[in-house]
Amino acid sequence: MLAGRLNVSTRTFAVEEVEEPHAGPGQVRIAVRAAGVCLSDVHLIQGILKPLHLAGDSVTLGHETAGVIDEVGEGVAGLTVGERVLLQAGELAGGTVLTRGVDYDGGWAQYAVASAVTVVPIPDTLSFEQACFIPDxxxxxxxxxxxxxxxxxxxxxxxxxxxxxxxxxxxxxxxxxxxxxxxxxxxxxxxxxxxxxxxxxxxxxxxxxxxxxxxxxxxxxxxxxxxxxxxxxxxxxxxxxxxxxxxxxxxxxxxxxxxxxxxxxxxxxxxxxxxxHYGSGPEQVLELLSLVALKRLEFSRSVSGILPLTEAAEAVRQLDQKEGNPIRLILVP
The missing domain is CATH 3.40.50.720 (NAD(P)-binding Rossmann-like Domain)
Known part of the structure; x- marks a missing residue:
């Protein structure tokens, strides 16, 4: 599959072919439909931010991700293939906060694997492009x-x-x-x-x-x-x-x-x-989804542009240079 990969040692970023991941026990895999481009991603590429808990030198970027479940791992209950979901931007593991797309592989890819506890169903009325960036x-x-x-x-x-x-x-x-x-x-x-x-x-x-x-x-x-x-x-x-x-x-x-x-x-x-202040907890994402469902919030104005995953580097350039003054640029596989 294609994935936007960053080598944090050399600060080299490229969309490249990598092995397709699969859901393990307690995990699901989603077919990514939309992923947000954040200034934190730009700063990771520039070396201004550095992962604290990454195993190895390379990571698939993207902490704002939405898509459709297409694999459910062993022991996962309450989530089914075909569900529309977003992924929380990180998770707590052994008392340590791990950030998706920073400390482990994120959503700038055709497929993303996530712990079941970080998967949040979204309503059919909420587009993937608007749902993906609610976390963060x-x-x-x-x-x-x-x-x-x-x-x-x-x-x-x-x-x-x-x-x-x-x-x-x-x-x-x-x-x-x-x-x-x-x-x-x-x-x-x-x-x-x-x-x-x-x-x-x-x-x-x-x-x-x-x-x-x-x-x-x-x-x-x-x-x-x-x-x-x-x-x-x-x-x-x-x-x-x-x-x-x-x-x-x-x-x-x-x-x-x-x-x-x-x-x-x-x-x-x-x-x-x-x-x-750093990031948010799962409860904040759920609160926002409730407000969206009640029509107190909507984010159509926030989608500043949609680019294919293969043009991730261009999206990073546009955001870094504030070209068009974007709020959120969205990558789609």
């Missing part, structure tokens, strides 16, 4: 908003980085009643998109009036919650400076750069907090 692109900001930050309605929120995760964060924050929502991005197209997705204000981080505009939007108090979806050190400094008393800075974007609090005394005096 939507569930990561949802988990950050609801579990890590505990955002309350009618509280001021800032979102730095309105890309694949940040755009969904704006949409989700609007749904739960956060207000005002201040979106921050250097790209004019991203700021315009933020307003379309429900932001009350969209700012360029380089605007010399930035601090005053945030103060004006929040009645002079600052932000109750500030989310970094960019993973950029200057973003974290600016976001921390924008916090209100008891405000929380939530770090979702990944970076290996040091975290800097610009004024430690002020930060402590105002009893502010910094919290890290």
């Amino acid at each position: 692109a939507v569930s990561t900001p949802w988990g950050a908003i609801t579990a890590t930050a505990g955002v309350q309605a009618a509280r001021a929120v800032g979102v730095w980085g309105v890309g694949g995760l940040g755009a969904h964060a704006v949409q989700l924050l609007r749904m739960i009643g956060a207000a005002p929502i201040v979106a921050v991005d250097p790209l004019p197209a991203a700021r315009e998109r933020a307003l379309q997705f429900g932001a009350d204000l969209a700012l360029d981080p380089a605007d010399p009036e930035f601090a005053g505009l945030v103060g004006e939007a929040t009645g002079g108090t600052g932000l109750a919650y500030a989310f970094d979806f960019a993973g950029v050190a200057p973003v974290r400094v600016q976001a921390a400076r924008s916090l209100a008393r008891w405000g929380k800075l939530i770090l979702v974007g990944l970076t290996d750069q040091p975290l800097v609090i610009p004024d430690g005394t002020r930060f402590s005096y105002l009893e502010q907090q910094v919290r890290g």
Whole structure:
């Protein structure tokens, strides 16, 4: 079968022929119908992110995957051949969080094998192209908003980085009643998109009036919650400076750069907090599927382009260069 493989030692990526996998005990195999391209995939190829638990040097990328079950392994109950499903973006194994497409083979392939506990049925009304990226692109900001930050309605929120995760964060924050929502991005197209997705204000981080505009939007108090979806050190400094008393800075974007609090005394005096966030739990994906079924959410605007698996490298290039300002590019075998 074809698979998009990354050699993490040489940072060489290619779509190549590999041996077709089969479902073992406690597993199912899916015929992949759609797989999302995430900025984390780009960073893996670039070597900015490195797998922590990968056995060997190579891995099939893709942690956002949906398809149809075509093999059921021994001991699997409740899942049948022909079911439409998505795959959770990772799993807990022996107390260790393993990420699909990072620590083990993912969904940029014609077939993908998954532990049965990571398989989630989806309704016929939800397309594979929209279902595949609910784990991560939507569930990561949802988990950050609801579990890590505990955002309350009618509280001021800032979102730095309105890309694949940040755009969904704006949409989700609007749904739960956060207000005002201040979106921050250097790209004019991203700021315009933020307003379309429900932001009350969209700012360029380089605007010399930035601090005053945030103060004006929040009645002079600052932000109750500030989310970094960019993973950029200057973003974290600016976001921390924008916090209100008891405000929380939530770090979702990944970076290996040091975290800097610009004024430690002020930060402590105002009893502010910094919290890290990574991925999401199975419960967040199930919650989102319930909201989709109840027509509270839909993600057709998030599908920015569909490319064949053989053009995975081109999809990576487009996302890396922000060509067309994509939210999610989708690969189909």
